[in-house]
Amino acid sequence: MTESATRAAYDSVAVLYADTFRDVMDDLPLDRAMVAAFAELVRGDLPVADLGCGPGYLTAHLASLGLSAFGVDLSPGMLAQAREEHPDLRFDEGTMTSLDLADESLGGILAWYSIIHKAPDELPPILAEFHRVLAPGGHVLVGFQTCEKDTPEPFDHKVALAYRWPPGGLSAVFRRAGLIETARLVRQPTSIHERTPAGILLLRKP
Ligand SMILES: C[S@@+](CC[C@H](N)C(=O)[O-])C[C@H]1O[C@@H](n2cnc3c(N)ncnc32)[C@H](O)[C@@H]1O
Numbered sequence: 001m002t003e004s005a006t007r008a009a010y011d012s013v014a015v016l017y018a019d020t021f022r023d024v025m026d027d028l029p030l031d032r033a034m035v036a037a038f039a040e041l042v043r044g045d046l047p048v049a050d051l052g053c054g055p056g057y058l059t060a061h062l063a064s065l066g067l068s069a070f071g072v073d074l075s076p077g078m079l080a081q082a083r084e085e086h087p088d089l090r091f092d093e094g095t096m097t098s099l100d101l102a103d104e105s106l107g108g109i110l111a112w113y114s115i116i117h118k119a120p121d122e123l124p125p126i127l128a129e130f131h132r133v134l135a136p137g138g139h140v141l142v143g144f145q146t147c148e149k150d151t152p153e154p155f156d157h158k159v160a161l162a163y164r165w166p167p168g169g170l171s172a173v174f175r176r177a178g179l180i181e182t183a184r185l186v187r188q189p190t191s192i193h194e195r196t197p198a199g200i201l202l203l204r205k206p
Pocket residue numbers: 003006007010021051052053054055056058072073074075078094095096097111112113114117
């Protein structure tokens with residue numbers, strides 16, 4: 001799926017998406033715990049980017065935890081929602097395939113259900129971008145749908161084609177990009193929006 005197709009798909013559902021997921025973290029204490037651990041690890045002078053931020057509820061959550069957080073997204077529609085709901089925060093239009101950010105300028109990267117739209121062979125250059133913009137010692141937190149197979153599998157995501165990943169398989173792709181797993185969490189689905197267990201990987205650039 002091309003980035004323009006992904007952008008158009010998210011533009012067309014932006015208002016509904018924002019309304020549906022605005023408060024989703026309230027019912028996900030395990031996810032919040034991982035985000036809180038990430039926030040504690042990255043707290044410092046450098047900013048933290050929420051890449052594929054959508055309507056920005058996690059960007060705002062990171063800011064509420066004391067981080068200098070900003071969002072980046074492909075979809076102007078999603079960014080309009082983010083800017084309307086969080087006018088005090090910075091949201092940039094852009095793509096994670098080519099980030100308009102200086103080398104080693106970030107303390108952390110959150111990629112929450114955003115790399116899922118990339119085909120497996122498209123991920124290595126994106127993770128190379130993550131590695132480039134992250135300062136040494138920086139951390140990445142990734143949310144994704146898991147599968148029990150050994151290899152990633154495409155699924156009928158409601159907005160745009162997406163891939164479920166075996167946690168170990170995704171961790172190995174990050175490792176090859178120089179981003180080393182610190183911890184992982186796999187939890188059972190908890191809402192009607194989830195059909196398979198959710199995965200969260202925390203990784204670090206040495
Ligand atoms: C499933 S939504 C997740 C949004 C938000 N992180 C959340 O958890 O609700 C995926 C988001 O990733 C964005 N996205 C997809 N591909 C992207 C890319 N290459 N660069 C930046 N954003 C991208 C989409 O526009 C969409 O807002």
